[in-house]
Structure formats: C-alpha cells, structure tokens
Amino acid sequence: MKSQPSGPGPESVSRDPVAAGAGTEPPPRPLRALTAPVRGRLTVAVGLQAVAALAGVVPFIAVSEIADRLTATAPADGDDLWPPVVLACAAGLVALVCGTAAGALAHVADNDLQLALRRRLARHIGRLPLGRLTERGTGEVKQAVQDDVSALHTLFAHTLLDVVAVLTAPALALAYLFTVDWRLALVGVVPLALGVFLFGRAMAGAATQMAEFGAALGRISAAAVEFATGIAVFKSFGRGRKAHERFVAATEGFADFFSRWVRTTLVSSTAAVLVVAPAVVLLLLSVAGAVFVTQGWTTGAALVPFLLLGPAVAAPMGVVGPRIQQIRAGQAAAVRVTELLHAPTLPEPAHPAVPDGHHVRLRGVSFSYDGRTDVLSDVDLDLAPGTVTALVGPSGSGKSTLASLLPRFHDVTAGTVALGGVDLRDIPATELYRRVGFVLQDVRLLRASVADNIRLGRPEATDEEVERCARAARIHDRVMALPEGYATELGTAVTLSGGEAQRLSIARALLADAPVLVLDEATAYADPHSEALIQDALSALAAGRTLLVVAHRLSTVRSADRIVVLEDGRVTEQGRHDELIAARGRYATLWDAQSSADDVREGSAR
Template sequence: MRGILRQVRGRLALAVALQAAGALAGVVPFIAVARIAVHLTDGSPALGEELWPLVTLACLSGLAALLLGSAAGLVSHLADNDLQLALRRRLAGHTGRLPLGWITSKGAGEIKRAVQDDVHALHTLVAHTLLDVTAVLTAPLLALAYLFTLDWRLALLSALPLALGAYLFSRAMAGAAARMAEYGAALGRISSAAVEFSNGIAVVKTFGRSRQVHERFLAATDGFSDFFTSWVRTTLVTSTAALLVVSPAVVLLLLVVVGAVFVTGGWTSAADLVPFVLLGPAVAAPMGVVGPRIQQIRAGQAAATRISALLDTPLLPSSATPAVPRGSRVSMREVSFSYDGRTDVLSGIDLDLEPGTVTALVGPSGSGKSTLAALLPRFHDVTAGAVTIGGADVRDIPAADLYRHVGFVLQDVRLLRASVADNIRLGRPSAGDDQVERAARAAQIHDRITELPAGYATEVTTGVSFSGGERQRLSIARALLADAPVLVLDEATAYADPYCEALIQDALSTLAAGRTLLVIAHRLATVRHADRIVVLDGGRIVEQGNHVDLLAAEGRYARLWRAQEAAQAGTTSTVHDSPAASPERTSR
C-alpha cells in the first residue's frame, strides 16, 4: 500500500491535516452553544457582552470547518486524479513489456481488473475514506477533552458507550478476514454456475441436461444462503448491540438519566449538564460508521495488493547487446521449455525452418505444438537452448524489431474497438487506405467490409459482428499488411465453415508466398502439402518429413492420419444415414 501511494503521500498528509483542522473547528460551535446555554441559565448580569463573542466564535468556526473540509476534499481528489493517471500509465507500460505468453495464460480479465476496477477501488480509499476516518476520530477527541475539563465523572460516562461499542464490535468482527474470503468464494461459485448455465443453455437443453446444470446453480445459491445466514446469525446479537450502545438516543438517555441524578444530588448544576447533552453523543459517534470504513480500507488494501502483484510480475528481459536478424531462416537448437521450472514441456528440440518453406507442427493434444510455436515470436523464453531468426537469438532482438520480422495468425483473433481499417493496419500504422484495401482483397475479406454501414470506417463492436472465419481473414489481412518475413499460423481455419475455409485457404496461399511459415495443425488434411511435417509427442520430435514419406514410414503420423480418416468417414456416414439428411427418405 505504501509503495502504491508513495507519489501522493505528501498531498494526502496535507489533506488529512486540513480535514483534522476542519473537524476540530466543527466541534467549536457546539462548545460555544454549550457555553451560551450556561450563561443563559446562570443569570449573568452582563449577558450580551458574554454571548456575542461566543456567537461570533461559533459562526466563524462553522465557516472555517466548511472551508477546511472543502479544501481537504479538493486536495485529496486532485491527488487521487494524479494517482489514477500515474497507476494506469504504469500498468499500461508494464503490461506492454510482459511476456505475451503470460498475458494469454492469465487472460485480459486480470489486467482489466487491475487497470480499471482496482485503480477505481483506490479512489474511495484515497479521496474519501481517509478523510472520513480523520473526521470521525478527531472531532470526538476534542469533544471528550473539553468534557473532561468540566466534569471528569460525566466525561467518563460519555466515553463508556464508545468503549463498550468498540468491545462489542471487535467481538462481532472476530474471524472476519476468513469469513470475507469464504464470502468471495461463495459468490464466485454462484457466478461460475450462472455463466455455465447461461452460456451452455442451448447445449444442455438439446441433450436434456438443463435440470442438472440448473441444480448446480441452485446448489451454489443455496450454499451461499446457508453460509451467509450462519454468518449473520453468529454476529447479529453483538453487532446490533454495538450499534445500539453508541446510538445518539441511547447515549443521550444515559447522560440525561445519570445527569439528573447528579443534579438532584447536588454534584453538578443543570447548566453544567448542557455540554454533556450536546457533545456526549458525538463522542461515541465513530463506532456507528466504523464498519463501512473498515470494509473500504480492506477493499483498498486488497486492490493495492493486486496492483502491486501485477507491477511486480517479471518483465521480458531485454538484451544489453541488441541484435538484428539477417534473413528469415529460423533455427532451434537443443530447445527445452518448462512453465513451472520443474517439468519440461519441450525437450531437446532441433529444427530448421528455411525461407520460402512451410513447416507444419502436428501431434496429439498436449504434445507441445502451440508451446513450440510460441517460442518463435517470444511469447515465452526458452529454458535451455536457443531460437534464432536470421542468425540472431530472439532474446537479443528488440521487441519492435522482432514483431517486424515475425507475424502470427492465431485461432482466437482479437479485434480492437476501432475502425476496421485501423484493425487491419495495426501492424503497420502508417499504411495508407489503398494499401489496407489491397491487403483486405488479398485476404478475401474486402467484399464483407464493403457491406458494412461505413465500410472500412465502421467501428468494430458497435453493432457490427464478424464470424470466426471473417475474423481470421481480418487477421490475415493484418499480417499481409505488416509484411513480416516469418509467420506463425495456429490452426487458422479452426472456426470456419467449408465456404469460409476455402476463402481462408486462398488468403493463406497469398500470405505464404515467399515467407517462412510455421503452421500448427490439428487437422492433418490441411497441411498434407506442406514442405515438411514435424510430428511432436510428449514434447519431443518423433518424426519429420513430407506427407508421402511419413505415411510410408508407418509411424506416429500414419496412425494419426488413419485415425482422422476413420473419424471423418464415420461422421460422413452418420450424416448420410440420418433421416433428415437423406434425400430418398425425405422424398418419401
């Protein structure tokens, strides 16, 4: 927390000092009114001479309290503004230098939460809570100090509800940290169950499983209800008692009853009781609002912790001796990689990708295809060995130069909230409109763009949606315009229907011309014409060659090929045999 607030600490200290002074000034009118009441009841002969200075003091103190409180709020809000701007800039700059593999594994949600939600959560703490806490602590202290100068016995009585309320509240909050963690987990289970039910409703209804998923949602909500009811039940008595004993009505009743005993017993005068009646309830007032303030402080601390954790995430190391690739030949030597530093996902990879060739990575799920391809654009750094492009180690190539040499088309295409043209020119911002259009035509997406309300100027995500295949073609247009000599393609036709797949294949043929291509393929038929097919299994290269040679070798590739052919034949047979799909049965 201190590290996050370091840059505004001085201004926050000033705001707290102003708020404290304002809170103290705000108590003075009550003291002045109490003194006026004393003078009105003691029969002083020079009443006007004594009252007007007190009236003036009350008015000036009230005005000072207003001005000082406003100044404190202004200073804290300006500090909060600067803090939010600086934090968002730091987070944006830091995440921009994080390994892309870390970002893709964590997802955008964690970054969004830190940049938007957590930074916003600090606003309440910095701009409001600190000042509120200062006010509710400072004013009662001055009031209590003044009451002790009048009658220590009644002053102790005024402090009794505060002490009792603090004790009861501490009992009610015992174990709150663990309970809050359980509370968040219970809400998370409800959220997950709700998302599962809403996202999968079509599928679960189709297969008659909606009741099962619905029951999981009900179980999550019932679990939360049981937990929350149990928590409330265990704290209800003590928390209610804590609020009651510090409530103004109860404090006032206590002071009036005991004060009446003091007055009738001759231990104090009725006039001396007036300050306690006016200021006594204010002494215990902080306990009535301490709960929400503690929650706000905890929320701010949790947000600061998450922001700090993101800012402490190790950056992608940069080399002290930058290198520039000379050519587009890719070489991997004795490459090993581990996500956790203990278990190797890849081991002993030796592979060369020649300029102008297509190399396909195939293998069963979990064999390391995507991980190996991710090393080329440096989504991760190798654990051992080296990956070079044009003779330069990718770890020595500055990021800007690396991404001018390596482009990638991934399965999950992300489009920015910007115009279609700006999404295409993302890798080459200086490209003109005619260059953007040529890239879109080559990617077989120009006709779809011209159908949009504003053509290339149409903003993505504002009422305009693209199918998975269309997104892939936009991504290919982006890669074409960037004109990187080395490309990584991760199953670029994964989300396409047969018509879109044909368009994408045409676009990919244009994209591949003269470039060094590394293709991740799950469907072997899409890469049967590749110059070389590399078969991975268990993080190692077990076979490599062209399609014909690998089939003749009767190894791992041949078994995968036959398994996919059999699966495809079974699917086709099922479709042809279904009544809905058979022309003969339909005609009958």
C-alpha cells in the same frame, strides 16, 4: 524424408528469463510506495481535515457555554454571551473553509496519482511477455487498471479524510466532556467500548476474507471480459448458453462466499452498529443525566453538552465497518497493482543484434512454466525460408507452447531459438515483431474501425493496401456489407463471427508483411464455409513466407513441407504427409482416427 537445411547454430545456452526481467522485489509497503509522488499533498489534506473536524466541534461547545451562562445564578449580559457566539461562527467558517480545501486537495492529488499509475501500468504492461497476458487473460489487466485504481481513488479521495474526521472530532468532544463531568463522560464511553468489542468479534479473520473477496472479484472480472469477447463466437456456433456459464458460475461463487461471510458476522456487526446508534447513546445519556440531576450530582446546564456531543463520541463505530473495508480494499488493490508493476518484463538485449535472413533454428529447446516440470524437452527444429512447417500431436503435447517461443511469448528455459543466426533474446522487440508475425486462434479486435484493425501492424498503410489485403484474406465482401464498410467501428453494434475475425487478423498479418509467421489453430472457431475461406486466405498469406502452423485438423496441413509430430513435449516424428503415413507411426494413427471420425460425421449428415 525431406531434409531441411542444417548447419552449425548458436551454442545451446541456459538463461533465467524470470531473473533477467524481474528487477527489484516489490516494496514491503505497497500503499506507501505508490503514494510517494503525492504524499506531501495528502498529508496537507489530512491536516486541513483534522482542523476542520476540530473546528466543527467548537460550535457545540460554544452552545454549551451559552447554556451554562444563561442558567447561572447571576444572569449573563450581552457582553458575556457574544464571545461564545463569535467563537461558534468563526469555528464554523474555519470548518467550512478547511474541509472544502482538504477535499479539493485530496481529489487533485488523487487525480494525479490515478494518471501516474495508469501511465506506469500501460508502459509496464506493454513490456510484459505476451505469453503472460495470453495465459492469464485480460481480466488481471482490467482489474488493475480500472478496478484497483478506482479502489485507490476511494481510499485517498474519500475514506482517508472521512477517517480523520470521525477520529479527530470525537477525541475533542470526549476531552471537553471530561472537563464538564467525568462521571457522565464515562457513561458516554460505555457504548463506544461495547461497540469496539462487538466489532472486533465481527471482524475476526477479516484479512483472509478480504483476500478471498478480492480474488472473487478478480474471477468475476476475468469471466466478464471472457463473456464480452467470446459471446459472438459462441453464438455463431449456436452455443449462446455456453458463453455465459463461466460468468454465471463466477458470480454465483461470489454470492455464496459473500453470503457465508455475512451470516458469520451478522449478529455481531448488527449489535455493534446498534449500541453506538445516536438514538441509543442519546437515550442512555438522557436517562443517566436525569438520575444525576435528580440526585443533585450535576446541574441541568451541565447535561446540555452531553446531549449535544455525547452521540458524537461513539459515532466512529457506526461508520468504522465500511471505512475499514474500504481501507482493506485499498491495501489489497495496492498489492495487486504493485505485483503487476513488478511482474518480470521481457528482457531487452544488452547488445542488440539484427538477424541475417529469416532461417529459424531451434536447438536443445526446453521450456517449463513453473520451473519444475518441462513442457518441452530437447527440441531441435529448422524452419527454412519459404517453407511451411506444421506442428501436430495429441492435446497437451506442447504444440502451442512451442509455437509461442518463436514470437517470444516466452523465453526458453534451456537451449536457443535463433532467427537469421541470432538468438531471439538478442533481437530488440521492435525488430523481432517486424520479422515475426502471428495469427492466433483467439483473435483480439480493437474497438476501432475495420481499417484501423487491419492497419494495426502498419498504421501508415493506404486505403488501397488495406483493401488489397482484405481481398486476399477473403474478408472484403463481408466488410463491404457492413453499414459503413471499412469505416465501421467494431465492438459496438457490429460484431464479427469467429471465422470472420480470423480472416480479418489474416488481412492484418498480410499488411504487416512479416517474413516469418506463426499460425496457432487458425481455423479453430470456423464453420465449414469459413474454414474454406480461411484456407484460401492462408494460401495467400503463405506465399513467399516461412510458416509455423499449429494444426488440430490434419487435413489442413497435409501439403506442408514438413509435419512435426510432438508427444509429451518431444519431437517423435517429422517428414512429409506421405512419408509419415507410410511409416505407420503416431502420425498415421492420428490420421486414421480423424479420417474415421470425419466419415462418421459425414454419414450422420446424410
């Protein structure tokens, strides 16, 4: 077995990456904390909306007063009628001005809040461990940055003012009606009380349902992103139907959940809306008023304000359902945004150090995702500069997890991963990613030109350098076949197959020129032709660099300088291909199994 250089490395240490990057706990009231920068303006907007709502009731009161004066025993003259007329006009103007100002101020405050939140999210997401983003996918980020911030917009720019209006105006109307005739006022309260009772029954358990509602939308969001980004890969293998199965399953699951929720609340919620409907309230007050007038308990003029304002007393219950849903949706969105903003970031070193060379050494490395079960246990490994080390093993053995530690997608639970004699946790992120690059099986391409996608690691690179790397990655000919060559924008009408995207990412890695590279199943999505091209590209990429390769097809790594076999998170064998075959251990078993499977496939093809 060919030995690797060894020597004394950094002492094995145990650090808690979660504790190191967690910071403070999320605030107990996320909604209040998020709105702190604009709370003053929102408070003024609420006050203006309340004034507008109160002023909007005054014209109806003025009309009632005019009716009362016109039907009085002594006929009213012009001097008696002008004051309520002027009052109605002035109140209408106040309602218009204050309502417009409230809406404008709330929207300006909300716009500033959205901008601030998206900036905070962008900064924070940029500091999250890459492993968190690759594990949970981009659905969580998309939901927070787009859907949740939009839900907060609805809450602050619209729902907040609507709630103030539907609560303030009925309060003034009811207070006035009690001064006119307290008995009819009580009749007008009956629909409101009944609506509150029925709506309370309909909303029983709503908090749990809204949580599931948000979770279901999150699953749809994640599945939609996966569908959009993966459709080209699936279609390139003739499996277009598979591409949308998870998305369809997520939408069907949401539909089933929502249907069950609607069925359990349909009767109560429908009855709650019906009993407070303006026509129903007006009919009730008309019948009760007619009885009162015929019995001599009140006058016809006294009935006017009840017919004008009575329906407004119960009006809040007619719109309270959607408003409560919007409030709960906003609260849930605030919780998710706050949780993402307080997610542990990648800890930056207190005393930054610069590596001396590019020798990679793992000592006593253990790792656990949940803090309880180790995925890797006591791994020792050396990657000498200029060599290729392949990680192989059965599915679930920890290959990708081990590879993810080198570009610091995660921090080790115990032990050290050192580059050039320096613990990765002591190397600033910008310095680390200048020295460590990676090509993953799930390639992410930006919605930008081909050249800009290749330049991602070196934005200042010239066109000649971009083309040189594309040629080395065996993707130049495919790029030149695109409508605008290197200026073609990806992600619109132009998409690349999985193998082509892999070669483009290899060109990107070549241009970045990192001396240490991690390749995780780089040929996973490639057809045989693309795989051959990718292997040629990888040969160009490996020249003069230190490579750590995660391989499923053992034939692709038989020439590696060292092959490391992982089982259950532990290194069980390591050596060159011929040495491992001769040892007749686990590697030899895997090789024989794959060789037999390849022979069967070749026979079937014939």
